[in-house]
Amino acid sequence: MTDALLSVKNLYKHFDISGGLLDQISFSAGRLHRRRTLVKAVNNISFDLQAGETFSVVGESGCGKSTLGRTIMGLYPPNAGEIHYSGNRIDNLDHKRLLPYRKKMQMVFQDPYASLNPRKTIRQALEAPLRYHNPNLSNSEVKDRIDEVMIQVGSDPQWISRMPHEFSGGQRQRISIARALVVDPDFIVADEPISALDVSIQAQILNLMMDLQQQRNLAYLFVAHDLSVVEHLSDRVGVMYLGSMCELSEAGILFENPRHPYTQALMSAIPKLEGGPSEHIRLKGEVPTPINLPSGCVFHGRCPYANARCTAENPQLLSLEDGRQVACHGVEEGRF
């Protein structure tokens, strides 16, 4: 376990959305109460990520997958739990001591139209992080590094003095990837990097990401909702529902035979190209809000197999013989 590149242990991230003091105060039963409203976005998530590996986090909107990625990147401070990077704990470091890890951990964002500063040229976007982390580089070294990553992501180094609005979505996403690569990271959080792109461009960016992984031995934390993309490029997959990890496994095993009832429903809903309309598992009800989490298993309200134990007791991730981990009382008891 100690050789993991990234290790997340019992991570929690809750957001306080209760507003100012006046909004928090309520009056009931003859007394004043101060009530805080917490969005429990990430609850007790643990996993390891090896160097050069692609670990995907999938789930539907609001399941906390993006928050998980951003918390690992230090964009949000976690409420509890630990994040270790190559054996060193990083979640409690201050700005200065975190800097060396900033070079090693980078991020690629979803919206190529918002992730580049519209007032900065491509050169400024790429040079700023490079010079910031490597103040001793000479001008020619900086230019060489930038030319190198631009070529690596399939962009023309000649374009470097242009503004972001002169590029298409796919080109911008290449430049975003170049910006992440320019500081030479080992690990990249990719938050839905292709979901804003057209199909034929998606394939280009996915290929680019796979090529870069081979050339640089990059590890990816791939946050996505598109299951067919996840199936294609992941080594391991974690399925999240309402802030909790319900199943974590090698990709092949998971897509072949999902065990958690939620994973099963999710997989059955993937539209398939061939074979016409497929039967998908209908879930009853809707995803509850992450403000008032259900007691016990977060999925029990919609689960076709839920029983009394599921409503009372929160299932822990349990390792099965094929190496996967499932958080489900039903699987544990062999009920289905």
Add this chain to the structure above:
Amino acid sequence: MSSIRSYIRANGMTSLLEVKDLVIKFALRTGEVTATNGVSFTLEKGERLGLVGESGAGKSVTGFSIINLISKPGYIASGEVNFLGEDLARVSDERIRSIRGNRISMIFQDPMMTLNPVLTIGTQMTETLHQHNPQMSKAEARAIALDKLRKVYIPSPEKRLGQYPHEFSGGMRQRIIIAIALLTDPELIIADEPTTALDVTIQAEIMELLMELCETEDMGLILITHDLAVVAQVTQNIAVMYAGSVVEKGPTAQVVADPQHPYTQGLIAALPQSSGHGERLNQIPGMMPTLKNIPPGCSFNPRCPHVMEVCKQQVPSLRSGKNSNLAACHLYPPEKDNPSAR
């Protein structure tokens, strides 16, 4: 499918919708651009057609043009939109208003764009009914609204009628949009990316619902989307658009299994489902040209693996490929007699 068509033609029945050589242009300050260049397709009663393409292919503009909803500076430059024999591109504004939202309904990607946030669902539904039939009593309108909400499987519809749009989840809102579209018992529904903003499990439910409704209500559906897999699930026929033109059309299963146009082939091969785990995907090099600089000849020629000299000079007409799909590609011999009909 073609045998049904010839039967219908032979018996003098008109198709539900027949779009013929539709050319839509935009007058921009930098000059005029052509958004669609001679789009043609036919839809029979109760048929489900998928209009597939990447952003900028002209699929949404085509959908909007059917109900004459293209906003300035766009306009229909030429072509026909025959809805049950009536050319909607030529009729008066008054006439189109009596058809739009009545006999042809539209569903958009973002339900909040269509729903008024300060009115209850019930008010919005009964008002829509009143607009098209001012004589209808309140009780009647309410009964119809309830009936439609039941059709889209909204639980406890009586209670829901009194609620505001923000009290519904995204999936429920899209169901309400569909219920509103159903209010006037339309003959045709145009759905523009109806599930793009939704999660897969909800998308599957909405698509199933749309299919079921088309069958029970005998409605035609034009499903505009970029997602080939969704179209493959829902529709009977597909028209694939690229840079303002239909490049391939045919029965859905056949287009997906055996595409004839190199663009459709590339698009399907680029899907992760088409390659083995961890393999490089088949990517189409380059990107779709913007409307301002569509290359001469076949608009796909700079990206096409089979490009020939003729592709750079001549715009290919739709013709039969190796199967009954029609493809606008010089790889196949042109049909002299009837180039654009199918």
Add this chain to the structure above:
Amino acid sequence: MNRLDKFRQSFLWYSFKRDKVAIACLLVLLILVLTAIFAPLIAPYNPYDPEMIDIMNSEIPPAWEAEGGTEFLLGTDSQGRDMLSTMIYGMRISIIIGLGAVALQAVLGVLIGLFAGYHGGRLDAFFMRAADVQLSFSYLMVAIFMSAILQAVVGVAKFGEIAIPFLVLVIGLSQWPQYARTVRASVLAERKKEYVEAARVAGFTSSRIILDQIFPNTLSPILVLSTIQVANAVMSEAALSFLGLGMPIDRPSLGSLINSGFELIFSGAWWITALPGLLLVILVLSINMLGDFLRDVFNPKLYKG
């Protein structure tokens, strides 16, 4: 492609070329500002030079009136100063105070808006409440208090010398919340964008993110606001001077000129009040209409169909 070519292709230049009102306003404004800058070269007399003033020449009407002469094109005021020269110098003072006050407002307001908006929390709450309090005082009231106290402390003669910085300070300090609110609103929108998160992932300090990354993206609303604020500041200065709290009569701004002629208006010397008043209206109107034009260009939501 150099900057000039880029500007020629921009939407701003495109809209400007098609907007006759905006072109006319910019022309008028340019003429006024250039006249003010080169006042010593253009004005026929120096109104500050006592040797050029002859009390015998007082209240001569403009040249086109029956009693007017060609010597003083727009007539003279009650002290015998040439109206044209005095107005040109007065406009110069008005513009200096207007620009100075806006510069002060902008620096204060932009900095407060940027940092309060980005950091949020208590800092934000404190400054925004301070802005509310500030705006609930009439700046006229504050100015009246302060100038009365200042005049009492330093004496009227000394006050005349420090009147310009005093007015810049009073108008500047009273209007910073406009900037702070505008900038804060755009910072709140910008800071959610992914390029800001990318900058944080790169490890930049928050000051660098605010000043280097976010600030350039708030420039359009600042530019629009600034034009309107310059017009407002010129008006405020005129109002204060008209009330006798601003520029003294020996170094008049447009406001004090209007004031000085006001008591003579019924004795027939209308030009002493009316002409500077007209100039003030033209100046403020052309700035305001340019501001409207900029707002329409930078905010397509207000696009008029």
